[in-house]
Amino acid sequence: METNEQQSPAQVRIDRDYPCAVEQVWAAWTDPQALSRWFGMGKPGAVTQAEVDLRVGGRYRIVTRLPDGGANDVSGAYQEVAMHRRLVFTWAWASTPERVSRVSIDFLARDSGTALRFVHDRFFDDQARSNHERGWSSLFGYLDGFLQHGTQEV
Numbered sequence: 001m002e003t004n005e006q007q008s009p010a011q012v013r014i015d016r017d018y019p020c021a022v023e024q025v026w027a028a029w030t031d032p033q034a035l036s037r038w039f040g041m042g043k044p045g046a047v048t049q050a051e052v053d054l055r056v057g058g059r060y061r062i063v064t065r066l067p068d069g070g071a072n073d074v075s076g077a078y079q080e081v082a083m084h085r086r087l088v089f090t091w092a093w094a095s096t097p098e099r100v101s102r103v104s105i106d107f108l109a110r111d112s113g114t115a116l117r118f119v120h121d122r123f124f125d126d127q128a129r130s131n132h133e134r135g136w137s138s139l140f141g142y143l144d145g146f147l148q149h150g151t152q153e154v
Contacts, residue, residue, distance in 0.1 A: 011120060011123075014118040015116070016118075017113060017116075025107055026083070028146060028147060038139075038145070040064035054078065056078055074091060087104070087105045101128070
């Protein structure tokens with residue numbers, strides 16, 4: 001699996017190549033059971049809620065339990081849904097609902113698997129971008145492990 005992370009002041013960009021079918025990578029982002037297996041620190045029970053209404057205008061919500069007993073609650077609405085090709089959705093934490101950013105993910109089928117192109121942009125400020133950069137770096141580690149070891153059950 002190849003990894004390439006590039007940052008600009010206004011966005012977080014992460015590119016990955018996965019040795020599995022595009023349908024499996026797509027499901028990791030769109031199936032609530034799959035999301036629950038990697039999104040919450042890759043630990044069973046870390047995701048306490050995963051809801052997905054996968055259609056333009058549909059909403060998603062993911063709630064994770066933190067080690068200190070607190071919770072992270074993120075939600076948004078789907079702006080583009082092109083099956084197995086592209087997802088675009090808004091992103092806002094329950095703690096700061098006025099700070100809406102955007103996530104765009106392209107899924108590119110290849111003979112060797114799937115290329116994923118991830119961009120998170122439209123941040124409130126540079127501190128928000130930096131915080132998300134750290135968070136996504138960790139989450140992509142969990143996603144990488146899930147796609148290497150857990151996709152057969154999705």
